[in-house]
Amino acid sequence: MPETTAQGNVHKRGRYRRRLRSRIIVSFALLGFCLTALFAFATNWARMRVENQLVEDVMNRNLDASWQSYIQSSGREVVAPVQQMRAFLYRPDKLDGLRRDYPEWEHLQDGIHNFSGEDADGRAFSYKVGVRKTPDAWFFVAYDMSQSVRGEQQLKRALFLSVLVFSLLSWVLGWWSASRVMRPVSDLAARLRAYRGGSSHPEPLAPRFTDDEVGQLAETLDDYSARLTEVVQRDREFNADVSHELRTPLAVIRGATELLLARPGLDDKMQQRLQRIQRAEQQCSDLIGSLLLLSRNERGQGSSNVAKVAEQLLEAHRAQLGGKPLELVLEGGRELVVDAPEAALSVALGNLIGNAVKYTQEGQVRVRVLDNAVEVVDTGPGLSEKDAASLFQRGYRGTHAGHSQGGGIGLSIVSRLCTLYGWQVGIHPGEECGVVATLTFAPAV
Structure with a gap:
């Protein structure tokens, strides 16, 4: 794409x-x-x-x-x-x-x-x-x-x-003049295209052009390229630092949780809390890995079973329902496998399921695994046309968000993941009530 x-x-x-x-x-x-x-x-x-x-x-x-x-x-x-x-x-x-x-x-x-x-x-x-x-x-x-x-x-x-x-002479003169005028512009455009995907420190353009309008444009582009390179470099360093610094405490949390869960004689309440901490740590690790790949515009390697990931996500949300009268159901086959790591699929599908669980106060949230897609259907308050058109914008919160937690970036991350992996995501109102979110995967090559 x-x-x-x-x-x-x-x-x-x-x-x-x-x-x-x-x-x-x-x-x-x-x-x-x-x-x-x-x-x-x-x-x-x-x-x-x-x-x-x-x-x-x-x-x-x-x-x-x-x-x-x-x-x-x-x-x-x-x-x-x-x-x-x-x-x-x-x-x-x-x-x-x-x-x-x-x-x-x-x-x-x-x-x-x-x-x-x-x-x-x-x-x-x-x-x-x-x-x-x-x-x-x-x-x-x-x-x-x-x-x-x-x-x-x-x-x-x-x-x-x-x-x-x-x-006719004027046309010939115009063609000759246009060729002379556009030649440095075309040369500048060709050099800019040659830099795509090349060195992180491109060769300056200004020395290759005379001191005229095109030369001034090349000098401005050199300045812009230098500032942009500096910003990209800082962004890469920041992502690497954040990834390293967050992975270390998460690894400590994972190790401590596993040791505590291995201890005999734990009561059910303590075991449930430790399992919740373990699931939260796994979600944080998946999210950090997916965001790091998004920042680099790189696809992760691996394959994932959609039904397995969906079952894990539903199980995690069941543990957090408390006394909420909500039924979480998985439907469909178990054979659908996508060419993407479980971390990316878990973040994309987890945001859709999480939104359905958050805004549905009672009833059902059904996850349907289809031939080449997965649907998340809830019985919540529904969706307006304005919300449906703007939900994937960064920072946008729907009409029913109220005072719930969240910054309105979850679906934006889902949209970016779909762009990276060639998937398609759509959300529209249900036939009678609720919302239907559909995640369609890229066909296998």
Whole structure:
């Protein structure tokens, strides 16, 4: 389970790194596309604006030149073309030619007008007409825009191609820049992954990177690694010291209890008390061993018969019931064996049975040994949905805890043991009353 989680975290980090690289590449590509498209739009708009202004200026000057030519020629109808434009002159009282050749011009007002469409042969045309109407004559100047339209289309195609080319160049530049930017980050991540499960004193990262943001990050990680290593080392030393210091007095208690139990002539009351001390010593030894393995994240070696451990636990609780009207029953087969030491199984199952005995004032606590699981069913006050969702949180005490002893860490230890050994634990309300706690073991390999 821990290995799978670690691999999942590595996969997520790699996915996030690729996303960051992709964001850099996309940013470059979008920047190049937007700038190029904006430049193309501005170029085309400026060309059209300047061209229109120039053409209209030339046409207005041709209109003026036609008027001057008309005055200087004393009203002759022939007007010479000016600046390569076609000029037309019609008298207001003689518009037959205008209506025949260019009927759409008759009702135009003074100024510049645009015309476009297709001729009888299906060829596109476009031209501008400048109009100047006086009482004596109407002046028209026509400028063929077909060549200009073809030039505009060629320019648009060139601009569109430029946008594509520069967008592609921006993408290539973004890919190259992202590779350069992400290379030290990827190197740092690879070195961090290489430290997993390695030496307890990893080699410093900062000397391998330049004095930039990544180098500062490496230096911060070195500092964090040093402090974390110190904390882990202190934790290991503390666990070892506690284990050693507690095992010594427990061994003394066990030895003294065995000697006292071996003495003849003990009355039943004294023998029961000594046996209770012996069981408490065994529970403390199992708990210390399990907690030490949890702190090291190591599995203990050995196998355990679930029914045998459950019977021992029930027998220990029977001796502590006093006058409590509670029946402790073991049901199911006796063949289920799990790959775990008795100490770990005793702590996990013992917490579930202990909670059932503690909160059930009368009735039964039944332990059912199934094919690959064990159930602890009681007839206690039941369980709310809130309690069921939070019981395995460290320090949480249920609604019915009241003033009973306990710090709310027993089920948290059970959950951690299940994670270590690949088991599953669940607690839910019973069908009619009470609580059902289920401990499901990992299938045999």
